[in-house]
Each structure stands twice: as structure tokens, then as C-alpha cells.
Amino acid sequence: MARPIWTGTLSFGLLNIPVKLMTGERRVDLHFRMLDSRNKSPIRYERINEETGEEVPWKEIVKAFEYDKGSYVVIEEADIAAASPDHKETVDIDTFVDAASIGAEFYEKPYVLEPGKKAEKGYVLLREVLKRSGKVGIGRVVIRTREYLAAVAPQGDALLLLILRYAQEIIDPADYKLPEGGLAKWKISPREIDMAEQLIDSMSGQWKPESYKDDFRARLHKVIEQRVKSKKVVHGKQTEESKLPENAATNVIDFAELLKRSLAKKGGQAAAVKKTTRKAPAKAAKKTAKKAAKKRARKSA
Numbered sequence: 001m002a003r004p005i006w007t008g009t010l011s012f013g014l015l016n017i018p019v020k021l022m023t024g025e026r027r028v029d030l031h032f033r034m035l036d037s038r039n040k041s042p043i044r045y046e047r048i049n050e051e052t053g054e055e056v057p058w059k060e061i062v063k064a065f066e067y068d069k070g071s072y073v074v075i076e077e078a079d080i081a082a083a084s085p086d087h088k089e090t091v092d093i094d095t096f097v098d099a100a101s102i103g104a105e106f107y108e109k110p111y112v113l114e115p116g117k118k119a120e121k122g123y124v125l126l127r128e129v130l131k132r133s134g135k136v137g138i139g140r141v142v143i144r145t146r147e148y149l150a151a152v153a154p155q156g157d158a159l160l161l162l163i164l165r166y167a168q169e170i171i172d173p174a175d176y177k178l179p180e181g182g183l184a185k186w187k188i189s190p191r192e193i194d195m196a197e198q199l200i201d202s203m204s205g206q207w208k209p210e211s212y213k214d215d216f217r218a219r220l221h222k223v224i225e226q227r228v229k230s231k232k233v234v235h236g237k238q239t240e241e242s243k244l245p246e247n248a249a250t251n252v253i254d255f256a257e258l259l260k261r262s263l264a265k266k267g268g269q270a271a272a273v274k275k276t277t278r279k280a281p282a283k284a285a286k287k288t289a290k291k292a293a294k295k296r297a298r299k300s301a
Contacts, residue, residue: 005143008089010113010126010152010159012096012137017123018116019091021143024160025110030220080145091161093137093152102136102151105170109163111143113152123159130154138164 004020011017034043047056063080064072091113115123130136130153137152141161149164179186183193 004114005111006089007116008091010091010093012093012126012139015122015126017126018119019123019159020114020116021091021141021161022112022114024112030217089142091139091141091150091152093139095138096130096133096135097138099134099136099153102164106164107151107162108165111161111163113159113161126152127154127157127159130159136162 002022004022007018007020009016010019035041036043047058047061048054049056062074062076064074066072113123126137139150139152141148141150143163149166151162151164153160153162
């Protein structure tokens with residue numbers, strides 16, 4: 001069962017509705033790991049000091065803003081914490097606007113608001129009133145460490161929280177070279193208009209998002225499964241130094257789950273477990289022998 005990102009309140013006026021913020025999308029991207037083609041070992045991304053040419057340990061890395069070419073101001077973690085909003089775990093609705101007045105370009109990411117215990121009545125009240133009025137609530141929400149602009153909108157039995165882009169993030173289409181003017185300027189005839197309308201009418205239907213599939217991803221999955229089944233698998237060495245911390249920026253992509261499932265069908269998983277079990281006692285015995293030898297040496301001294 002999915003876990004909430006946070007548990008807090010949805011508030012407008014004096015009404016506070018306990019809610020849980022749940023993810024509203026499922027990422028299905030395929031992830032790849034970069035290997036050296038010569039020996040199939042994973043590529044390690046190093047943090048190199050441009051001046052000394054030496055690798056920089058993570059503990060020595062700080063965040064900075066480049067305010068001019070080659071000039072930086074260092075931002076401490078305390079500065080970021082101080083700038084963080086105070087109203088965490090709260091969706092504060094400032095105003096209600098017509099849903100149709102928000103352009104499609106402003107919508108970025110969906111979440112689902114799930115009512116908390118004994119909050120169903122307030123949840124249903126807001127949901128149904130928004131449906132009747134055709135409005136959405138606009139407010140701010142903090143997700144993890146960043147504050148976002150968001151819209152609260154009804155959809156079926158749910159209240160969705162839709163992350164919105166700020167106006168400064170939107171590029172004005174007028175910045176591009178677009179054809180101005182109407183039909184007459186571009187000498188489009190009534191016959192062409194009629195034919196285009198007929199074509200659109202003949203191709204019209206209901207919006208059924210479930211009928212659209214990611215065909216590229218499905219085809220690529222088949223290629224990967226075929227490679228695994230045909231044993232075209234390479235095994236590279238993974239060293240501790242090549243592992244990145246969780247917060248490191250990387251374009252590393254992982255097929256571990258897919259490979260695990262494919263290999264399990266051929267008994268590869270069972271063989272791997274058996275091999276590990278055989279090695280473990282020998283390793284432990286070797287370690288015990290070393291300790292005993294050191295102990296005897298200290299006694300004889």
C-alpha cells in the first residue's frame with residue numbers, strides 16, 4: 001500500500017480538513033547504467049577540483065550560486081533552512097478561481113489528497129461544492145523542502161492537488177515566430193475549411209487515456225528480456241568507491257528488478273544464493289583463524 005508523502009491539513013477560511021498527500025503518478029521510465037565497453041565495468045562519476053585536478057570528497061562539497069562568471073556566493077544549509085516556509089504539512093488555499101481560467105501550460109504534476117480519520121464530511125463538502133461551482137482552490141504547499149503553487153480540484157470521488165508552474169516559468173508563445181492573422185490572410189478557402197472540419201469530425205471520439213500505451217518502452221522491455229534469456233549478460237565489478245550517495249546527481253539507470261525476475265525463471269537466483277551460502281562459512285573461518293593467531297602472538301610476547 002502506498003505511503004503518504006506527508007499527513008497534514010487542507011485549510012480555507014476557518015475550515016481545516018485533515019488529509020494525506022499521496023502520489024498521483026507512476027514513473028515507468030527505463031533506467032540504464034553506463035558501462036565501459038572494454039571490460040563492462042560501471043563508470044564512476046568523479047568530483048574533480050578544476051584547479052588542482054584532485055577528487056573532492058562529498059563532505060568537502062558546498063552549494064554556491066554563480067552570480068557572475070567565475071564569481072560565487074556560498075549558501076550554507078542553515079541559509080536554506082531559514083528560507084524554507086513555515087507552513088509545512090498544510091495546503092493553504094488563498095483563493096478560488098474558475099477551473100477553465102487556468103491554461104493547460106500551468107499544470108505540472110498531480111497528487112491525490114486522501115481524507116484523514118473522521119474528515120470525510122469536510123472532504124466531501126469541499127469536493128461537491130467545487131464540482132457545482134466549477135472552481136478550483138489556489139494555494140501553496142510544501143513538498144519535502146520546496147514550496148509550490150498548487151490547485152485543489154475535484155475528480156470523481158477524489159480531491160486532486162495539482163502542482164502549478166509559476167508565471168515566470170512559462171515562456172510566452174509570442175517569443176517565437178508564429179503565423180499571425182486569420183484564415184483570410186493565409187488565403188484558406190471555404191472548401192479547405194469544410195474538408196478539415198469533416199476530417200476532424202470523422203476522427204473524433206471519447207478521451208480514453210487507458211487506450212494509449214508506451215509502445216517504445218514495451219518493445220525495449222522485450223529486447224532486454226530476450227538478451228537476458230539468451231544469456232547475453234555481462235558482469236562488471238562494483239567497488240565501494242564507485243557507489244554514489246543517495247543525493248548525488250546521476251544519470252545511472254537500474255534494470256535490477258527486471259533482470260532478477262528474468263534470471264529467477266532459469267534458476268539463476270537459486271544458484272546465486274547457493275554460491276553465497278558456500279562462501280560465507282569459509283570467510284568467517286578465515287577471520288577467526290586470523291584473530292587466534294594474533295592472540296597467540298601477544299601471549300608469546
